[in-house]
Amino acid sequence: MLNIDALLQEVDPANPCGPNLEYDPAFLELEQALQGKPEVQYGDTITPAVPPDWKHVQRLASELLDRSRDLRLAVAMLRAQLALQGMTGCADGLRLIECLLVQRWDSVHPQLDPDDDNDPMLRINSLAVLADGATLLRELKEAPLIVLPALGPVSLRTLDIASGEVPPPEGEAKIELSSIEAALRDADPERVQALSAALSQAHDSAVNIEALLVRQVGSSQALNLDVLVKYLRRARDFANAGLPEAEAPAPAADESGGAAAAAPADGA
Secondary structure (H helix, E strand, O other), rough: OOHHHEEEEEEEEOOOOOOOOOOOHHHHHHHHHHHOEEEEEOEEEEOOOOOOHHHHHHHHHHHHHOOOHHHHHHHHHHHHHHHHHHHHHHHHHHHHHHHHHHOOOOOOOOOEEEOOEEEEHHHHHHHHHOOOOOOOHHHHHHHHHEEOOOOOEEEEOOOOHHHOOOOOOOOOOOOOHHHHHHHHOOOOHHEEEEEHHHHHHHHHHHHHHHHHHHHHHOOOOOOOOOOHHHHHHHHHHHHHHOOOOOOOOOOOOOOOOHHHHHHHOOOO
């Protein structure tokens, strides 16, 4: 579990977010580790792509975040947390990004460009993975939400197939959505409650991140996180459907911005 409070503390009173480590050997190693190994084809032989070693990514990102408060490192940590700890890790990773934006806007890396009227391009680009279908969004679609007895891991992609939005992979049978929902209702209530709480937090953080960026840089330069929010909302609603009726939260009145109002935008 991420110690978010510790990662929001000043690194140095004179330099609250620490140095920019983008040319540090460990930072360069992290960037390389995030690439994994691409698919390779020699004639008729195809060597499948190899995903990143997420434990290695997590270790590098953690060590670097101890030295520097950097959104690029926080995004790498988010992806590693999602891969290793599922939705709880995803929630913690998004919360870290949200808190860095709220509490350390003035000094978090990448910094605003003082020579170009505090241009935010580098900072916004560092968060672009949050809207990238080839990396985080794909990883979120494929990550197990919960492992259900007799059915095994259930992901957003499983739900897409069950609801008929996409066809099942060749050779695999389609699981009916009603079967998944019934198995969820029979699952351990504490696990379902924990999943619901994690996904609610992750959803709210994603909403807040986009709202914070719009307030700080304007809608024309901010990221559009609609797809990320949509995925997390669907996953959250799936988990909530498995809660006992007395515990299921009431639908939010304003999904588009109600959660964001609680987060101030002033930086430190």
